[in-house]
Amino acid sequence: MKTDAAPRVAGEAPGLFAPLDLTLAPGRITCLLGASGVGKSTLLRLLAGLPTGVEFRGTVSTLPCALMGQDAGLFPWLTVAQNIGLGARLRGEAADPARIARMIAAVGLEGLEDRLPAQLSGGQRQRAALARTLAEDRPLVLLDEPFSALDARLRLQIGDMAARLLQGTTVLMVTHDPAEAARLGDRILVMTPAGLAGHPAPPGPVPRRHDAPEVLAAQAALTERLLA
Amino acid sequence: MRALLAIAAALMLWEGFVRLTGLPPYLLPGPLAVGRALWVHRAELAPAAMLTAWETLLGLGLGAALGIVTAAAMATVPRLGRALSPALVVSQAIPVFALAPILTLWLGFGMAPKVAMVVLIVFVPVAQALYDGLMAPPAAQMDVARTMGAGRWAELRHLRFPAALPRLASGLRLGAIYAPVGAVIGEWVGGARGLGALMIQANGRMKTDLMFAALIVVVALSLSIYGTVDRALARMLRKRGF
Numbered sequence: 001m002k003t004d005a006a007p008r009v010a011g012e013a014p015g016l017f018a019p020l021d022l023t024l025a026p027g028r029i030t031c032l033l034g035a036s037g038v039g040k041s042t043l044l045r046l047l048a049g050l051p052t053g054v055e056f057r058g059t060v061s062t063l064p065c066a067l068m069g070q071d072a073g074l075f076p077w078l079t080v081a082q083n084i085g086l087g088a089r090l091r092g093e094a095a096d097p098a099r100i101a102r103m104i105a106a107v108g109l110e111g112l113e114d115r116l117p118a119q120l121s122g123g124q125r126q127r128a129a130l131a132r133t134l135a136e137d138r139p140l141v142l143l144d145e146p147f148s149a150l151d152a153r154l155r156l157q158i159g160d161m162a163a164r165l166l167q168g169t170t171v172l173m174v175t176h177d178p179a180e181a182a183r184l185g186d187r188i189l190v191m192t193p194a195g196l197a198g199h200p201a202p203p204g205p206v207p208r209r210h211d212a213p214e215v216l217a218a219q220a221a222l223t224e225r226l227l228a
Numbered sequence: 229m230r231a232l233l234a235i236a237a238a239l240m241l242w243e244g245f246v247r248l249t250g251l252p253p254y255l256l257p258g259p260l261a262v263g264r265a266l267w268v269h270r271a272e273l274a275p276a277a278m279l280t281a282w283e284t285l286l287g288l289g290l291g292a293a294l295g296i297v298t299a300a301a302m303a304t305v306p307r308l309g310r311a312l313s314p315a316l317v318v319s320q321a322i323p324v325f326a327l328a329p330i331l332t333l334w335l336g337f338g339m340a341p342k343v344a345m346v347v348l349i350v351f352v353p354v355a356q357a358l359y360d361g362l363m364a365p366p367a368a369q370m371d372v373a374r375t376m377g378a379g380r381w382a383e384l385r386h387l388r389f390p391a392a393l394p395r396l397a398s399g400l401r402l403g404a405i406y407a408p409v410g411a412v413i414g415e416w417v418g419g420a421r422g423l424g425a426l427m428i429q430a431n432g433r434m435k436t437d438l439m440f441a442a443l444i445v446v447v448a449l450s451l452s453i454y455g456t457v458d459r460a461l462a463r464m465l466r467k468r469g470f
Contacts, residue, residue, distance in 0.1 A: 048375050067375040073368035077390045077468035090378035090386055116469035136376065 007140055007170060009046050011058010013039060019058075020195045024140075029163060029171040029206055031185030033178060033199075033222060038191050040174040044142050047172060063170070066136035069144040072129035074117040080104070081113040084132045103131040106165055123154040130162055141166055143173040147180065156210055159184055163207040178222035182215045183208050190225050199225065257437040265437035266444065272426060277445050280423040283339055283411040284453060287346020291407070292400055294347065295354030302355075303362035304384060316356050324348050325413050332418030342414030342422065349410040350403035357399025361392025394470050397461040404457040408450040423449075 006026050012019040017039040024030050034040045045052045047062045066087075074083045084103050085095040104113055107127040117125055126147065133141060146162070147155045155177075163184045175181055181188050184206050188199040199222060202214035209215060239259045246258035253261055266273065302309035327348065331341040365388045373387050415424025423442050430438035 045371075048371070050371055050374055065375055067371055069368050069371065071368035073366075073372040075369060075387070075390070076470060077393075086372070087376040090373055090376045090382045092382065118469050132372075142375075 005061055005063075007047055007062045007172070009043055009058065009060050011056055011060075013042060013052075013054045013056045016042060016054050017191070017193065018195050020191075022189070022196060024170050024172055025187050026170050027168050028186035029166065029173055029184055030187045030189060031181035032172060032174045032189050032191055033181045033226070034176065034191035035226060036176060038193060040176075040191055041144055043191075044144050044172060044174050047140070048142050063140040064138045065140040065142050066133045066138040067142045067144070068129050068133040068146045070146060070148050072117070072125040074125060074128055074132075076117050079114050079116060080109060080120070080128050083117065083128055084135050086132055087136050099135060103135045106134065107131045107161065123150060123158060126150060126154075126158055127161070130158065130165070134165055139170060141169050141171045143171065145174055145176065148175070148177065155180070156183075160207040178219045178226065179210065179215075181222055182218040183210055188218070188222065190222065197225075254434040254436050257440060261437045262440040262444065265435075265441040269438050269441060272438075273423075273441060273445055276421060276423045276426045276442070277449060279339075279421050280408065280411050280415065280446070281449055281453075283342040283414070283422065284346055284408045284449070286339075287343045287410060288350055288403060288407045288453070288457075290343065291347040291350025291403060292354050295351045295399065295403075296358060296396070298351070298355045299358035299362060300384075300389075302359050303388065304380075309359065309363070313359070316352060316359070320352050320356070324410070328413050328417040331414065337418050337420070341418060342411050345414040346407045346410040349406045353402040353406075354396070354399040357402075358392055358396045361395030362388045365391050390468065393468060394465060397465060400461060401454070401458055404454045405450065408446060408453060412446055 006023050008021070008023040010019075010021040022032075022043055032040050032043065039054075042052045042054055042056075046056060046060050048065055048067050049060075049062065050067075075086065078086065081097075081100050081104065082089070084100050087093075088095050101113075104110060107130055109124060109127055109131065112120065112124065117128070120128065126149075129146070133143075143162070147159050150158065159180060160183075173180075173184060182202055185201050186206055188201045190197050190199050199218075202208055202212070202218045204212075204214070243258045243260060246256055257265070298312070302312050324345065328341070328345055331344050335341040335344060362384070365383075369387055369391065370383075373383055378386065411422065412424035412427070415422035416428050419425045423446050427439050427442045427446075430436070430442060
Protein backbone atom coordinates (compact mmCIF):
# COMPACT_ATOMS: atom_id res chain seq x y z
CA MET A 1 0.00 0.00 0.00
CA LYS A 2 1.44 3.35 -1.01
CA THR A 3 0.98 5.82 1.81
CA ASP A 4 0.66 8.84 -0.46
CA ALA A 5 -2.19 7.25 -2.39
CA ALA A 6 -5.63 8.80 -2.00
CA PRO A 7 -7.84 6.70 0.33
CA ARG A 8 -10.27 4.70 -1.76
CA VAL A 9 -13.11 2.21 -1.33
CA ALA A 10 -14.30 0.41 -4.46
CA GLY A 11 -16.80 -2.41 -4.39
CA GLU A 12 -20.26 -3.42 -3.29
CA ALA A 13 -22.07 -4.61 -0.20
CA PRO A 14 -24.91 -6.85 -1.40
CA GLY A 15 -28.19 -5.79 0.17
CA LEU A 16 -26.75 -2.47 1.32
CA PHE A 17 -25.18 -0.61 -1.60
CA ALA A 18 -24.56 -1.27 -5.30
CA PRO A 19 -21.02 -1.16 -6.76
CA LEU A 20 -19.44 2.22 -6.11
CA ASP A 21 -16.08 3.91 -6.10
CA LEU A 22 -15.23 6.42 -3.38
CA THR A 23 -11.90 8.18 -3.71
CA LEU A 24 -11.09 10.96 -1.27
CA ALA A 25 -9.44 14.17 -2.41
CA PRO A 26 -6.05 14.52 -0.66
CA GLY A 27 -5.92 17.44 1.72
CA ARG A 28 -9.61 18.20 1.24
CA ILE A 29 -12.86 17.67 3.15
CA THR A 30 -15.17 15.27 1.34
CA CYS A 31 -18.72 15.39 2.66
CA LEU A 32 -20.70 12.21 2.19
CA LEU A 33 -24.39 13.01 2.39
CA GLY A 34 -27.21 10.51 2.46
CA ALA A 35 -30.25 9.20 4.27
CA SER A 36 -29.92 7.00 7.35
CA GLY A 37 -29.25 3.33 6.62
CA VAL A 38 -27.87 3.89 3.12
CA GLY A 39 -24.41 2.64 4.07
CA LYS A 40 -22.48 5.89 4.68
CA SER A 41 -21.11 4.74 8.00
CA THR A 42 -20.20 1.37 6.50
CA LEU A 43 -17.97 3.12 3.94
CA LEU A 44 -16.36 5.14 6.71
CA ARG A 45 -15.79 2.04 8.82
CA LEU A 46 -14.21 0.27 5.86
CA LEU A 47 -11.73 3.14 5.57
CA ALA A 48 -11.13 2.99 9.32
CA GLY A 49 -10.47 -0.75 9.21
CA LEU A 50 -13.27 -1.33 11.71
CA PRO A 51 -15.73 -4.26 11.65
CA THR A 52 -18.83 -3.41 9.61
CA GLY A 53 -21.07 -6.42 10.12
CA VAL A 54 -21.78 -6.60 6.38
CA GLU A 55 -20.23 -8.53 3.52
CA PHE A 56 -18.13 -6.21 1.37
CA ARG A 57 -16.78 -7.29 -2.01
CA GLY A 58 -14.09 -5.00 -3.30
CA THR A 59 -10.89 -3.26 -2.36
CA VAL A 60 -10.03 -0.72 0.31
CA SER A 61 -6.83 1.27 0.31
CA THR A 62 -6.51 3.60 3.23
CA LEU A 63 -4.14 5.54 5.47
CA PRO A 64 -3.57 5.64 9.21
CA CYS A 65 -6.61 7.48 10.48
CA ALA A 66 -8.26 9.20 13.42
CA LEU A 67 -11.96 8.76 14.07
CA MET A 68 -14.62 10.96 15.61
CA GLY A 69 -18.24 9.93 15.84
CA GLN A 70 -21.62 11.26 16.93
CA ASP A 71 -20.96 9.73 20.33
CA ALA A 72 -17.85 11.64 21.42
CA GLY A 73 -16.46 8.32 22.67
CA LEU A 74 -14.59 10.01 25.51
CA PHE A 75 -13.45 7.69 28.27
CA PRO A 76 -15.57 8.73 31.27
CA TRP A 77 -12.86 7.90 33.83
CA LEU A 78 -10.20 10.04 32.12
CA THR A 79 -9.89 13.81 32.37
CA VAL A 80 -10.13 16.05 29.30
CA ALA A 81 -6.32 16.21 29.07
CA GLN A 82 -5.97 12.45 29.49
CA ASN A 83 -8.64 11.85 26.85
CA ILE A 84 -6.79 14.08 24.41
CA GLY A 85 -3.60 12.12 25.10
CA LEU A 86 -5.46 8.81 24.84
CA GLY A 87 -3.66 7.57 21.71
CA ALA A 88 -0.26 7.69 23.39
CA ARG A 89 -1.67 6.01 26.49
CA LEU A 90 -3.16 3.16 24.45
CA ARG A 91 0.01 2.65 22.45
CA GLY A 92 2.17 2.75 25.58
CA GLU A 93 3.96 5.91 24.45
CA ALA A 94 4.91 8.82 26.68
CA ALA A 95 2.35 11.61 26.84
CA ASP A 96 3.31 14.95 25.30
CA PRO A 97 1.91 17.60 27.69
CA ALA A 98 2.91 20.54 25.47
CA ARG A 99 1.08 19.04 22.50
CA ILE A 100 -2.00 18.29 24.62
CA ALA A 101 -1.99 21.89 25.90
CA ARG A 102 -1.83 23.16 22.28
CA MET A 103 -4.82 21.01 21.31
CA ILE A 104 -6.81 22.19 24.34
CA ALA A 105 -6.09 25.80 23.37
CA ALA A 106 -6.99 25.13 19.73
CA VAL A 107 -10.51 24.00 20.68
CA GLY A 108 -10.91 26.59 23.45
CA LEU A 109 -11.13 24.24 26.45
CA GLU A 110 -8.51 26.05 28.56
CA GLY A 111 -9.24 25.68 32.26
CA LEU A 112 -11.22 22.47 31.78
CA GLU A 113 -8.18 20.15 31.43
CA ASP A 114 -8.86 18.30 34.66
CA ARG A 115 -12.62 17.89 34.26
CA LEU A 116 -14.16 14.49 33.66
CA PRO A 117 -16.41 14.16 30.57
CA ALA A 118 -19.50 13.95 32.80
CA GLN A 119 -18.69 17.47 34.00
CA LEU A 120 -18.74 18.91 30.46
CA SER A 121 -21.60 20.15 28.29
CA GLY A 122 -22.42 18.37 25.04
CA GLY A 123 -20.57 20.98 22.99
CA GLN A 124 -17.51 20.83 25.23
CA ARG A 125 -17.46 17.05 24.90
CA GLN A 126 -17.45 17.25 21.10
CA ARG A 127 -14.67 19.83 21.23
CA ALA A 128 -12.63 17.52 23.47
CA ALA A 129 -13.23 14.70 20.98
CA LEU A 130 -12.15 17.01 18.15
CA ALA A 131 -8.95 17.87 20.05
CA ARG A 132 -8.26 14.18 20.56
CA THR A 133 -8.77 13.53 16.86
CA LEU A 134 -6.35 16.34 15.97
CA ALA A 135 -3.82 15.15 18.55
CA GLU A 136 -3.49 11.87 16.67
CA ASP A 137 -2.04 13.84 13.75
CA ARG A 138 -3.01 11.22 11.17
CA PRO A 139 -3.04 11.79 7.39
CA LEU A 140 -6.70 10.74 7.25
CA VAL A 141 -9.51 11.95 9.50
CA LEU A 142 -12.90 10.23 9.52
CA LEU A 143 -15.88 12.12 10.95
CA ASP A 144 -19.10 10.15 11.37
CA GLU A 145 -21.95 12.63 11.93
CA PRO A 146 -19.81 14.31 14.56
CA PHE A 147 -22.11 17.26 15.23
CA SER A 148 -25.56 15.77 14.69
CA ALA A 149 -26.37 15.61 18.40
CA LEU A 150 -25.67 19.34 18.86
CA ASP A 151 -28.08 22.25 18.65
CA ALA A 152 -27.98 24.54 15.59
CA ARG A 153 -25.69 27.17 17.10
CA LEU A 154 -23.11 24.69 18.43
CA ARG A 155 -23.27 22.76 15.17
CA LEU A 156 -22.25 25.89 13.29
CA GLN A 157 -19.53 26.90 15.76
CA ILE A 158 -17.90 23.52 16.18
CA GLY A 159 -18.31 22.61 12.52
CA ASP A 160 -16.48 25.79 11.50
CA MET A 161 -13.81 25.15 14.12
CA ALA A 162 -13.28 21.62 12.80
CA ALA A 163 -13.05 22.76 9.16
CA ARG A 164 -10.42 25.39 10.07
CA LEU A 165 -8.35 23.04 12.23
CA LEU A 166 -8.46 20.25 9.66
CA GLN A 167 -7.27 22.43 6.78
CA GLY A 168 -4.85 20.49 4.60
CA THR A 169 -5.89 17.11 6.00
CA THR A 170 -7.70 14.45 3.99
CA VAL A 171 -11.12 14.24 5.63
CA LEU A 172 -14.21 12.13 5.05
CA MET A 173 -17.19 13.62 6.82
CA VAL A 174 -20.38 11.60 6.88
CA THR A 175 -23.49 13.68 7.49
CA HIS A 176 -27.22 13.66 6.89
CA ASP A 177 -27.43 17.45 7.11
CA PRO A 178 -27.45 19.21 3.67
CA ALA A 179 -26.58 22.54 5.33
CA GLU A 180 -23.49 21.04 6.91
CA ALA A 181 -22.35 19.52 3.62
CA ALA A 182 -22.87 22.84 1.81
CA ARG A 183 -20.85 24.76 4.43
CA LEU A 184 -18.02 22.33 5.10
CA GLY A 185 -17.52 20.19 2.00
CA ASP A 186 -14.71 20.95 -0.45
CA ARG A 187 -16.33 18.09 -2.32
CA ILE A 188 -19.88 16.83 -1.84
CA LEU A 189 -21.04 13.31 -2.61
CA VAL A 190 -24.62 12.11 -2.32
CA MET A 191 -25.15 8.46 -1.49
CA THR A 192 -28.34 6.63 -2.40
CA PRO A 193 -29.09 2.90 -2.68
CA ALA A 194 -28.24 3.30 -6.40
CA GLY A 195 -24.73 4.46 -5.61
CA LEU A 196 -22.62 7.61 -5.26
CA ALA A 197 -23.12 10.81 -7.21
CA GLY A 198 -21.11 14.02 -7.03
CA HIS A 199 -22.75 17.36 -6.40
CA PRO A 200 -21.01 20.66 -7.18
CA ALA A 201 -19.82 22.34 -3.99
CA PRO A 202 -20.44 26.06 -3.55
CA PRO A 203 -17.46 28.27 -4.44
CA GLY A 204 -14.97 29.46 -1.86
CA PRO A 205 -12.87 27.90 0.86
CA VAL A 206 -14.46 26.07 3.81
CA PRO A 207 -15.92 26.85 6.27
CA ARG A 208 -18.38 28.88 4.22
CA ARG A 209 -20.89 31.27 5.71
CA HIS A 210 -24.16 29.50 6.51
CA ASP A 211 -26.18 32.36 4.96
CA ALA A 212 -24.14 32.90 1.77
CA PRO A 213 -26.54 32.70 -1.21
CA GLU A 214 -24.51 29.94 -2.94
CA VAL A 215 -24.47 27.89 0.26
CA LEU A 216 -28.22 28.27 0.70
CA ALA A 217 -28.76 27.33 -2.94
CA ALA A 218 -26.55 24.23 -2.59
CA GLN A 219 -28.36 23.30 0.61
CA ALA A 220 -31.71 23.52 -1.18
CA ALA A 221 -30.46 21.50 -4.14
CA LEU A 222 -28.98 18.82 -1.86
CA THR A 223 -32.20 18.59 0.14
CA GLU A 224 -34.03 18.18 -3.15
CA ARG A 225 -31.76 15.28 -4.12
CA LEU A 226 -32.30 13.58 -0.76
CA LEU A 227 -36.06 13.86 -1.20
CA ALA A 228 -35.96 12.47 -4.74
CA MET B 229 -37.05 8.44 59.32
CA ARG B 230 -40.00 6.82 57.56
CA ALA B 231 -38.21 3.45 57.78
CA LEU B 232 -37.76 3.89 61.54
CA LEU B 233 -41.46 4.67 61.94
CA ALA B 234 -42.39 1.57 59.94
CA ILE B 235 -40.10 -0.59 62.07
CA ALA B 236 -41.52 0.88 65.29
CA ALA B 237 -45.05 0.21 64.06
CA ALA B 238 -44.18 -3.39 63.14
CA LEU B 239 -42.60 -3.99 66.55
CA MET B 240 -45.71 -2.62 68.30
CA LEU B 241 -47.96 -4.86 66.21
CA TRP B 242 -45.74 -7.83 67.04
CA GLU B 243 -45.77 -7.10 70.81
CA GLY B 244 -49.52 -6.53 70.73
CA PHE B 245 -50.12 -9.78 68.83
CA VAL B 246 -48.04 -11.79 71.34
CA ARG B 247 -49.85 -10.26 74.32
CA LEU B 248 -53.35 -10.61 72.87
CA THR B 249 -52.95 -14.22 71.79
CA GLY B 250 -50.99 -15.22 74.89
CA LEU B 251 -48.62 -17.34 72.81
CA PRO B 252 -45.98 -19.05 74.99
CA PRO B 253 -42.54 -17.37 74.62
CA TYR B 254 -40.92 -20.58 73.33
CA LEU B 255 -43.21 -20.36 70.28
CA LEU B 256 -43.06 -16.61 69.67
CA PRO B 257 -41.40 -14.20 72.07
CA GLY B 258 -42.36 -10.55 71.83
CA PRO B 259 -39.85 -7.89 70.80
CA LEU B 260 -39.36 -6.82 74.40
CA ALA B 261 -38.38 -10.37 75.36
CA VAL B 262 -36.04 -10.54 72.36
CA GLY B 263 -34.50 -7.22 73.37
CA ARG B 264 -33.98 -8.56 76.88
CA ALA B 265 -32.32 -11.71 75.45
CA LEU B 266 -30.08 -9.51 73.32
CA TRP B 267 -28.80 -7.85 76.49
CA VAL B 268 -28.72 -10.89 78.77
CA HIS B 269 -26.80 -13.03 76.27
CA ARG B 270 -24.46 -10.30 75.09
CA ALA B 271 -21.44 -12.25 76.30
CA GLU B 272 -22.39 -15.12 73.96
CA LEU B 273 -23.65 -13.02 71.08
CA ALA B 274 -20.69 -10.64 70.77
CA PRO B 275 -17.92 -13.23 70.18
CA ALA B 276 -20.27 -15.23 67.93
CA ALA B 277 -20.94 -12.13 65.87
CA MET B 278 -17.22 -11.36 65.68
CA LEU B 279 -16.50 -14.83 64.34
CA THR B 280 -19.32 -14.74 61.79
CA ALA B 281 -18.25 -11.27 60.66
CA TRP B 282 -14.66 -12.42 60.29
CA GLU B 283 -15.69 -15.48 58.22
CA THR B 284 -17.92 -13.31 56.07
CA LEU B 285 -15.29 -10.64 55.36
CA LEU B 286 -12.59 -13.22 54.66
CA GLY B 287 -14.88 -15.13 52.30
CA LEU B 288 -16.07 -11.93 50.65
CA GLY B 289 -12.50 -10.78 50.00
CA LEU B 290 -11.31 -14.16 48.73
CA GLY B 291 -14.44 -14.78 46.65
CA ALA B 292 -14.25 -11.32 45.07
CA ALA B 293 -10.54 -11.72 44.28
CA LEU B 294 -11.13 -15.17 42.79
CA GLY B 295 -14.07 -13.88 40.75
CA ILE B 296 -12.09 -10.91 39.40
CA VAL B 297 -9.09 -13.07 38.45
CA THR B 298 -11.34 -15.65 36.79
CA ALA B 299 -13.26 -13.05 34.76
CA ALA B 300 -10.03 -11.34 33.71
CA ALA B 301 -8.54 -14.67 32.60
CA MET B 302 -11.72 -15.53 30.69
CA ALA B 303 -11.64 -12.19 28.90
CA THR B 304 -7.92 -12.42 28.11
CA VAL B 305 -8.03 -15.98 26.78
CA PRO B 306 -11.18 -16.19 24.61
CA ARG B 307 -11.08 -19.98 24.47
CA LEU B 308 -11.12 -20.13 28.26
CA GLY B 309 -14.02 -17.67 28.30
CA ARG B 310 -16.08 -19.73 25.88
CA ALA B 311 -15.40 -22.89 27.89
CA LEU B 312 -16.08 -21.43 31.35
CA SER B 313 -18.99 -19.15 30.52
CA PRO B 314 -21.63 -21.95 30.44
CA ALA B 315 -20.02 -23.49 33.52
CA LEU B 316 -20.67 -20.26 35.42
CA VAL B 317 -24.35 -20.41 34.47
CA VAL B 318 -24.62 -24.06 35.50
CA SER B 319 -22.87 -23.40 38.80
CA GLN B 320 -25.53 -20.83 39.62
CA ALA B 321 -28.14 -23.59 39.39
CA ILE B 322 -26.39 -25.56 42.16
CA PRO B 323 -27.96 -24.82 45.53
CA VAL B 324 -24.73 -23.87 47.29
CA PHE B 325 -26.36 -24.53 50.66
CA ALA B 326 -26.58 -28.21 49.80
CA LEU B 327 -22.78 -28.23 49.63
CA ALA B 328 -22.35 -27.15 53.25
CA PRO B 329 -22.27 -30.70 54.69
CA ILE B 330 -19.72 -31.88 52.16
CA LEU B 331 -17.55 -28.82 52.76
CA THR B 332 -17.60 -29.65 56.46
CA LEU B 333 -16.62 -33.22 55.65
CA TRP B 334 -13.70 -32.02 53.53
CA LEU B 335 -12.50 -29.04 55.54
CA GLY B 336 -13.38 -29.95 59.14
CA PHE B 337 -15.29 -28.05 61.78
CA GLY B 338 -13.15 -24.93 61.94
CA MET B 339 -13.46 -21.66 60.02
CA ALA B 340 -12.39 -23.10 56.66
CA PRO B 341 -15.69 -24.64 55.49
CA LYS B 342 -17.62 -21.46 56.44
CA VAL B 343 -15.19 -19.25 54.56
CA ALA B 344 -15.34 -21.67 51.60
CA MET B 345 -19.11 -21.43 51.66
CA VAL B 346 -18.95 -17.62 51.47
CA VAL B 347 -16.34 -17.81 48.70
CA LEU B 348 -18.62 -20.07 46.64
CA ILE B 349 -21.56 -17.72 47.09
CA VAL B 350 -19.60 -14.55 46.27
CA PHE B 351 -17.47 -15.92 43.45
CA VAL B 352 -20.17 -16.57 40.84
CA PRO B 353 -21.98 -13.21 40.79
CA VAL B 354 -18.67 -11.32 40.81
CA ALA B 355 -17.10 -13.39 38.02
CA GLN B 356 -20.29 -13.33 35.95
CA ALA B 357 -20.86 -9.59 36.30
CA LEU B 358 -17.28 -8.63 35.53
CA TYR B 359 -17.02 -11.05 32.59
CA ASP B 360 -20.25 -9.69 31.06
CA GLY B 361 -18.87 -6.17 31.47
CA LEU B 362 -15.49 -7.05 29.95
CA MET B 363 -17.18 -8.64 26.94
CA ALA B 364 -19.50 -5.67 26.26
CA PRO B 365 -17.28 -2.59 26.04
CA PRO B 366 -18.97 0.64 24.89
CA ALA B 367 -19.01 0.66 21.08
CA ALA B 368 -17.89 4.26 20.42
CA GLN B 369 -14.91 3.97 22.76
CA MET B 370 -14.01 0.61 21.24
CA ASP B 371 -13.91 2.13 17.73
CA VAL B 372 -11.70 4.97 18.94
CA ALA B 373 -9.32 2.58 20.72
CA ARG B 374 -9.02 0.38 17.64
CA THR B 375 -8.25 3.23 15.25
CA MET B 376 -5.64 4.44 17.75
CA GLY B 377 -3.90 1.11 17.39
CA ALA B 378 -4.51 -0.27 20.90
CA GLY B 379 -3.30 -3.84 21.35
CA ARG B 380 -5.39 -6.51 23.07
CA TRP B 381 -3.74 -5.91 26.41
CA ALA B 382 -4.03 -2.12 26.25
CA GLU B 383 -7.65 -2.50 25.22
CA LEU B 384 -8.33 -4.71 28.24
CA ARG B 385 -6.45 -2.54 30.69
CA HIS B 386 -7.45 0.92 29.50
CA LEU B 387 -10.96 0.33 28.18
CA ARG B 388 -12.63 -3.01 28.91
CA PHE B 389 -11.70 -3.20 32.57
CA PRO B 390 -12.47 0.40 33.61
CA ALA B 391 -15.66 0.35 31.56
CA ALA B 392 -16.74 -2.85 33.35
CA LEU B 393 -16.35 -1.34 36.83
CA PRO B 394 -20.07 -0.49 37.27
CA ARG B 395 -20.97 -4.10 36.46
CA LEU B 396 -18.27 -5.39 38.77
CA ALA B 397 -19.75 -3.15 41.47
CA SER B 398 -23.20 -4.73 40.94
CA GLY B 399 -21.66 -8.19 41.30
CA LEU B 400 -19.86 -7.16 44.47
CA ARG B 401 -23.05 -5.70 45.95
CA LEU B 402 -24.89 -8.97 45.30
CA GLY B 403 -21.98 -10.88 46.83
CA ALA B 404 -21.99 -8.64 49.91
CA ILE B 405 -25.70 -9.29 50.48
CA TYR B 406 -25.39 -13.05 50.27
CA ALA B 407 -22.04 -13.45 52.00
CA PRO B 408 -23.28 -13.51 55.64
CA VAL B 409 -25.96 -16.05 54.67
CA GLY B 410 -23.17 -18.36 53.51
CA ALA B 411 -21.30 -18.05 56.78
CA VAL B 412 -24.44 -18.64 58.87
CA ILE B 413 -25.37 -21.74 56.89
CA GLY B 414 -21.86 -23.08 57.22
CA GLU B 415 -22.16 -22.64 60.99
CA TRP B 416 -25.57 -24.33 61.07
CA VAL B 417 -24.23 -27.45 59.47
CA GLY B 418 -20.97 -27.94 61.26
CA GLY B 419 -19.62 -25.90 64.07
CA ALA B 420 -20.01 -24.98 67.69
CA ARG B 421 -19.29 -21.27 67.30
CA GLY B 422 -20.64 -18.32 65.42
CA LEU B 423 -24.14 -16.87 65.11
CA GLY B 424 -25.43 -19.81 63.02
CA ALA B 425 -24.34 -22.36 65.62
CA LEU B 426 -25.79 -20.19 68.39
CA MET B 427 -29.14 -20.10 66.57
CA ILE B 428 -29.25 -23.88 66.13
CA GLN B 429 -28.37 -24.42 69.80
CA ALA B 430 -30.91 -21.88 71.00
CA ASN B 431 -33.57 -23.45 68.82
CA GLY B 432 -32.78 -26.93 70.16
CA ARG B 433 -33.09 -25.72 73.74
CA MET B 434 -36.36 -23.86 73.00
CA LYS B 435 -34.61 -20.57 73.80
CA THR B 436 -36.56 -18.88 71.06
CA ASP B 437 -35.85 -15.38 72.40
CA LEU B 438 -32.09 -16.02 71.98
CA MET B 439 -32.76 -17.43 68.50
CA PHE B 440 -34.48 -14.18 67.51
CA ALA B 441 -31.77 -12.12 69.19
CA ALA B 442 -29.11 -13.92 67.12
CA LEU B 443 -31.23 -13.39 64.00
CA ILE B 444 -31.34 -9.66 64.68
CA VAL B 445 -27.56 -9.60 65.05
CA VAL B 446 -27.23 -11.43 61.70
CA VAL B 447 -29.45 -8.84 60.01
CA ALA B 448 -27.51 -5.96 61.58
CA LEU B 449 -24.23 -7.55 60.49
CA SER B 450 -25.48 -8.08 56.91
CA LEU B 451 -26.78 -4.53 56.63
CA SER B 452 -23.59 -2.94 57.95
CA ILE B 453 -21.39 -5.03 55.63
CA TYR B 454 -23.62 -4.24 52.66
CA GLY B 455 -23.80 -0.56 53.59
CA THR B 456 -20.02 -0.27 53.87
CA VAL B 457 -19.41 -2.08 50.56
CA ASP B 458 -22.12 -0.08 48.81
CA ARG B 459 -20.76 3.27 49.98
CA ALA B 460 -17.19 2.35 49.07
CA LEU B 461 -18.27 1.23 45.58
CA ALA B 462 -20.40 4.33 45.01
CA ARG B 463 -17.45 6.55 45.97
CA MET B 464 -15.10 4.59 43.71
CA LEU B 465 -17.48 4.89 40.73
CA ARG B 466 -18.13 8.59 41.30
CA LYS B 467 -14.40 9.29 41.37
CA ARG B 468 -14.11 7.55 38.01
CA GLY B 469 -16.72 9.68 36.30
CA PHE B 470 -19.62 7.20 36.27
